[in-house]
Amino acid sequence: MTHKRILVGFLLAFLAFSTRAIAADAPNIVFAFADDLGRYASAYADPNAPSPNDVIHTPFFDRIAAEGTRFDCALVSAPSCTPSRAAIVSGQHFFRNGSHSQLHHPWMKGFDDPWDEVRGFPLMLQASGYHIGWSYKMHISEDRMGGKERNYRKHGSRFNTFSQNVMKADDTEAGKQELLEEVRGNFRSFLADRNDKQPFYYWFNPTNTHRSWVQGSGKKIWGIEPDSLKGKLPPFLPDNEIVREDFADYLGEAQAFDAAVGILLEELTALGELENTIVVVSGDHGAPGFPRGKCNLYDFGTQVPLAIRWPKHVAEGRVIQSPVSLLDLAPTFLEAAGLQADERMDGQSLLAAMNAETRDPEEVLRGTAICGRENHVNESRPGGLPYPMRAIRTGEYLYIVNFAPDRWPVAQPPLAAPLTNPIGGKKGGSRRMDLDFSPTRDFFELNEGDETIAEWWRLGFDLRPAEELYVIADDPHQMLNVADDVNFAAVKSQLRGQLLAELNRGNDPRVIDDGKAFDRPPYAPDTPERGVPDIEALRKEDEKADVN
Numbered sequence: 001m002t003h004k005r006i007l008v009g010f011l012l013a014f015l016a017f018s019t020r021a022i023a024a025d026a027p028n029i030v031f032a033f034a035d036d037l038g039r040y041a042s043a044y045a046d047p048n049a050p051s052p053n054d055v056i057h058t059p060f061f062d063r064i065a066a067e068g069t070r071f072d073c074a075l076v077s078a079p080s081c082t083p084s085r086a087a088i089v090s091g092q093h094f095f096r097n098g099s100h101s102q103l104h105h106p107w108m109k110g111f112d113d114p115w116d117e118v119r120g121f122p123l124m125l126q127a128s129g130y131h132i133g134w135s136y137k138m139h140i141s142e143d144r145m146g147g148k149e150r151n152y153r154k155h156g157s158r159f160n161t162f163s164q165n166v167m168k169a170d171d172t173e174a175g176k177q178e179l180l181e182e183v184r185g186n187f188r189s190f191l192a193d194r195n196d197k198q199p200f201y202y203w204f205n206p207t208n209t210h211r212s213w214v215q216g217s218g219k220k221i222w223g224i225e226p227d228s229l230k231g232k233l234p235p236f237l238p239d240n241e242i243v244r245e246d247f248a249d250y251l252g253e254a255q256a257f258d259a260a261v262g263i264l265l266e267e268l269t270a271l272g273e274l275e276n277t278i279v280v281v282s283g284d285h286g287a288p289g290f291p292r293g294k295c296n297l298y299d300f301g302t303q304v305p306l307a308i309r310w311p312k313h314v315a316e317g318r319v320i321q322s323p324v325s326l327l328d329l330a331p332t333f334l335e336a337a338g339l340q341a342d343e344r345m346d347g348q349s350l351l352a353a354m355n356a357e358t359r360d361p362e363e364v365l366r367g368t369a370i371c372g373r374e375n376h377v378n379e380s381r382p383g384g385l386p387y388p389m390r391a392i393r394t395g396e397y398l399y400i401v402n403f404a405p406d407r408w409p410v411a412q413p414p415l416a417a418p419l420t421n422p423i424g425g426k427k428g429g430s431r432r433m434d435l436d437f438s439p440t441r442d443f444f445e446l447n448e449g450d451e452t453i454a455e456w457w458r459l460g461f462d463l464r465p466a467e468e469l470y471v472i473a474d475d476p477h478q479m480l481n482v483a484d485d486v487n488f489a490a491v492k493s494q495l496r497g498q499l500l501a502e503l504n505r506g507n508d509p510r511v512i513d514d515g516k517a518f519d520r521p522p523y524a525p526d527t528p529e530r531g532v533p534d535i536e537a538l539r540k541e542d543e544k545a546d547v548n
Contacts, residue, residue: 026129026199026337027310028277030264031329033203034257035081035137035210036294037283039303040250041258043070049476050232055224056251058258060265061281061307068279068309069318069354075369075393076326079285079294079301080376084326086140089120091330091345093370095508100140102375102386102523111522119342120144121330125201128339131194134203135186136160145203152193155185162208162256163217163249172221176259183260187267201333206260209253211288211436216245218252234300234477236292236459238443243290246439250287278310278336282326289438291410291460295376297391297400298478302371308354310336315356322362323369323393324350346506369393370502374510374518379432380411384525386518387434388510392499398478399495400468403510410434410461416445467492 041058043065045051077087078094078101086100087093094100098114099107107113122145126132133150136157142148158165159179169175187202194200218224226244233239233247261281268274286301287293293300304326308314313336327347334341335349353361371393375386388403402409411433435441444460447453459479469485469492470478482488500511509517520526 025276027313028199028268028273029125029201029333029336030268030277030279031201031203032257032261032264032279032281033205034254034283035205035207036285036288037209037254037257037304038286038293038300039074039305040254041065041305041307043307044072044305051234052229052232052247052251054232055228055248056254057222058255060258060262061305063265064261064279064281064309065307065317067311067316068307068314069320069350071306071308071320071324073321073323073369073393073395074282074304074306074326075299075302075323075371076285076304077371078373079296079371080373081137081139081284083373084284085138086115086118088326088329089122089140089144090118091121091327091342091347092118093327093346093372093502093506093508095372095374095503095510096344096346096506099522102518103377105140106378108522108525113522115141118144121333121342122146122201122203124334124339124342125337128337129198130337131190131198131200132202133190133193133200134205135183135190137205137207152186152190154189156182159183159256159260160207162206162253163214163221166221167214167217176221176256179256180259180263183263184267187264191267191271199337202264204260204264206257208256209250209283211438213249213253215249215439218245218248218250222252222255224248224252224255234292236300236456236477236479237290237440238453238456240443242443243440246289247287275311278308278314278333280306280308280329282306282329289436290440291435291444291456294436295373295387295434296409297371297373297389297398299393299398300477302369302391302393308332308350310354313351314354315358315361318354318356318361320353320361320365322353322365322367322395324365325369325371367394368498370499372510375524376434377432380434381407382412386524388518390499390503390508390510392495392502394495396472397491397495398468398470398472399483399492399499401496401499402464402466402468403515405464405466408461409464413448413461415448415461467496469495 040052040056041061042056043062044053076084078084080103082103082105083094083101086097090097099105100115122132126146132146133152134145135152159182162179165179166172166175190202226248229244229247237243268277283304285294292298328350331341331345331347331349332351335351348366352358352364372390374388378384387407387409389400391400467483468481469483469488483492503511
């Protein structure tokens with residue numbers, strides 16, 4: 001499809017929606033969205049289940065949850081930045097978004113791209129009269145947020161490298177405040193561009209929770225003692241000094257994000273707009289640099305925090321246990337603005353479940369979430385092939401299909417062996433894989449083959465079976481696969497059918513025709529020599545996007 005046809009399509013869409021007058025009391029929407037932030041907030045602390053949530057302190061997320069609705073099982077469409085974000089904007093399963101179904105959206109020339117047909121909820125809001133914009137990371141085509149001119153960073157992008165900057169400051173508290181004032185300035189620049197009382201949609205996308213951060217910064221900046229995490233880490237991670245400090249640093253960056261949310265709330269209050277603003281806080285997928293997190297379909301990789309505040313419209317203090325998807329945000333925002341969701345959207349509005357008048361919110365929800373992934377890092381497997389997975393999460397079970405169980409899920413071992421043309425040259429090895437560089441990764445690379453970590457290594461890096469099934473109540477960390485247990489044969493069959501029905505309904509390229517569309521053009525090159533994207537250029541693009 002040509003750019004001219006795309007532009008004409010957008011203009012027609014704008015004309016269709018602009019004929020609808022926006023309601024005088026249309027709510028503003030502020031979406032605070034942390035890069036790589038899994039389900040970590042002090043509001044999630046549970047005395048019956050020790051976890052890092054016992055250690056983290058997030059007063060502003062907690063406030064939004066207490067004054068609104070908190071979701072305890074919110075999942076992303078894909079645990080990778082580009083497909084996760086594109087799915088939120090489109091309201092569609094990640095696999096329906098063409099070039100944006102994989103990281104960096106490499107796409108072979110000469111093929112029509114389904115992403116060209118995606119309008120997305122921000123443009124729908126803009127066409128109806130909203131002022132839209134964002135700060136910091138986008139990682140999808142910026143035209144779906146109105147173009148580069150809608151990126152508000154006049155006051156800087158240093159917040160993205162929060163610990164790097166604060167650790168260099170002579171006065172830690174002053175260093176923190178300087179970066180928070182940057183957040184304030186960028187938000188004020190966005191607000192200054194709106195017309196009078198024009199409703200607005202602001203997408204706050206800092207990347208500080210994305211690797212890398214400074215080792216020891218969690219304790220130095222936030223006072224998070226690594227040893228306070230003893231006995232609280234997920235059991236599929238070694239509970240040692242290296243991993244505890246790494247996780248403490250991660251939680252520190254999460255607390256920095258929460259402090260920035262506090263700045264947004266301050267500004268909305270000063271403006272007199274807080275009570276007419278939908279405030280949403282979430283993340284784009286699970287923790288980076290830890291096995292079974294980012295790029296994986298276990299809860300550690302797909303579950304994210306989610307709290308929504310909208311006085312008089314959203315019940316205060318409500319907690320929803322039923323699985324929901326971030327796909328549901330698009331129809332939720334549109335309904336709140338008085339607009340119809342695009343008929344192609346897969347999500348469902350959450351407003352009915354959050355309404356104080358709804359007696360049984362769980363009953364009005366779908367009760368399931370679909371997620372999956374294809375390629376994340378091109379060099380993880382020979383030929384740049386993806387690791388294809390799909391899953392369905394219910395309140396009771398997690399069922400996963402690994403479509404190519406003969407492929408390595410993280411990287412072809414030995415993990416510490418460098419590629420022929422290594423990229424990065426980071427500490428502990430130069431191998432690019434579907435696991436971010438980190439002290440935890442270094443630990444596994446340097447101790448690969450050590451029998452004392454054999455079980456942790458198996459859970460994180462080993463080949464996986466074609467099917468996985470986990471009973472959430474008995475196995476909340478999804479470590480005991482019961483897919484071959486005859487006692488769960490009926491459950492497995494039912495979930496498999498339910499998952500495949502949704503994949504087929506959405507024309508998932510992984511299940512239609514021969515099921516190998518993602519393994520060849522336009523999603524992937526035929527061979528490593530033909531049409532391979534410039535990986536070094538993509539790496540630089542990724543790093544630039546994360547900083548900016």
